Amino acid sequence: MNRFVLGALAALVAAALGVVLVLPDIVNDRAVPTSDTVVQPAPVTPEKAVELAQGRRTAEGILARVLRAQADLMENRVDQWAPAAYDAALRTLAEGDVHFDSGAYEAASRAYSSVMEQFDAITASRPERLAAALTAGADAYDAGDADMAARQYTVALAIDPGNETATVGLDRARNFETVRAHMRDGATHMENQAWAEARRAFASALALDKAYTPAARALRDVDRKLADIVFTRDMSAFYTALSAERFDAAAKSLNAAARNRPGAPDVKLARQRLETESRRATLANLRAEGTRLTQAEQWTRAADTYAKALAIDPNVAFAQQGEKQSRDRAALDAGIERFLGDPTRLYSPGPLENARQILSRALAVTDAGPRLTGQRDRLSAAIEDAITPLRVNLVSDGATDVTLYRVGPLGRFSTMQVELLPGDYVIVGACRGYRDVRHNFQVRPGTVPAPVKVECKDRI
Helix, strand or coil: HHHHHHHHHHHHHHHHHHHHHHHHHHHCCCCCCCCCHHHCCCCCHHHHHHHHHHHHHHHHHHHHHHHHHHHHHHHHHHHCCHHHHHHHHHHHHHHHHHHHHCCCCCHHHHHHHHHHHHHHHHCHHHHHHHHHHHHHHHHHHHHHCCCHHHHHHHHHHHHHHCCCCHHHHHHHHCCHHHHHHHHHHHHHHHCCCCCHHHHHHHHHHHHHHHCCCHHHHHHHHHHHHHHHHHHHHHHHHHHHHHHHHCHHHHHHHHHHHHHHHCHHHHCCCCHHHHHHHHHHHHHHHHHHHHHHHHCCCCCCHHHHHHHHHHHHHCCCCHHHHHHHHHHHHHHHHHHHHHHHHHHHHHHHHHHHHHHHHHHHHHHHHHCHHHHHHHHHHHHHHHHHHCCCCEEEEECCCCCEEEEECCEEEEEEECCEEEEEEEEEEEEECCCCCCCCCCEEEEEECCCCCCCCCCCCEEEE
């Protein structure tokens, strides 16, 4: 037993010596001498050697995790977005290395654990740091500090390389001076009332920085000003055309103004005035046209013209009176023309009486124009002709019995004169043993009727 114990103790001593003398040289080259004097390690007991070996392994395990975490942070460019916290962790890491190199493995483990906690805290702070960088970038840009904004957005992109807000923000910061130059140009053009040039300048600024509120606001202001100019121009053109009673042109200008300002009260009032003036002018034109047609005794066209006026305003007195007069005169004119166009209608008693009534109405018109006057004279003459008999010579053989329709039997004669009113007549002859004869003849005013011969010659 004593020999076994002594052998075990000897093995432990050898292991302790190996930990103290050999392992520091093969783990890494991290140890940094603190002085030129080499201090000889104090003798250790076997128990102490085992304790030191275990402490070293623990420290090395924690250090390995620290180094992996450090590598991840460096890959994620921690020096750009958490330099202070990272430097503090490195200082703690250096302290741990000093403890490790001096063999104070427990203190080294504590230091390395602290470093790990700091690295974990840095990693966990990424979302907060990203939000802070984005906010700081936006604030700097709004304050006009493009350099600071660029730095903050660069930090944000170091934390989150694919962040769209940071990418856009960095582009905005880089274009800031150009945007400001366009804004200055736009302001100068506005002062000179060069509105189109000002709009182009502000639009160029907004094209470079779509989120730049001052450019968007300035562009809206210029657009409003341009709209005001166009609206004023269109309204002026409207009133000019309205004054000249060019209503189509006025409506076109007013519609253009309405497209610019759909709900503008000026447009509503102008449209009401356009309707009023257009209606007034149209009625005036229709009244003048109706008067012209009345004076020309074109009664049907005049009546149609007055009807158009009544369709616009049923209460217009001139149109009410004009349409009634025109319809009456048109009916009178048509009645006269029917008889003048076919005077033979007067040769029947009924139509003749109708013509007399129409003539009576025509004669009652006090303001007869040349047309009606001529119509009255011609109708009166036609009636007079229709009631004036004409002498007609009839010739027969003395043996034929003659009958004149509308007059009666005339008997047998060799010659006879009869007074006949204008018209169409039928004369018939009959004689025993002979075929009857029948003749049609006309009596017309203004002509000398040819003798009418009636005799039966064909034996049966």
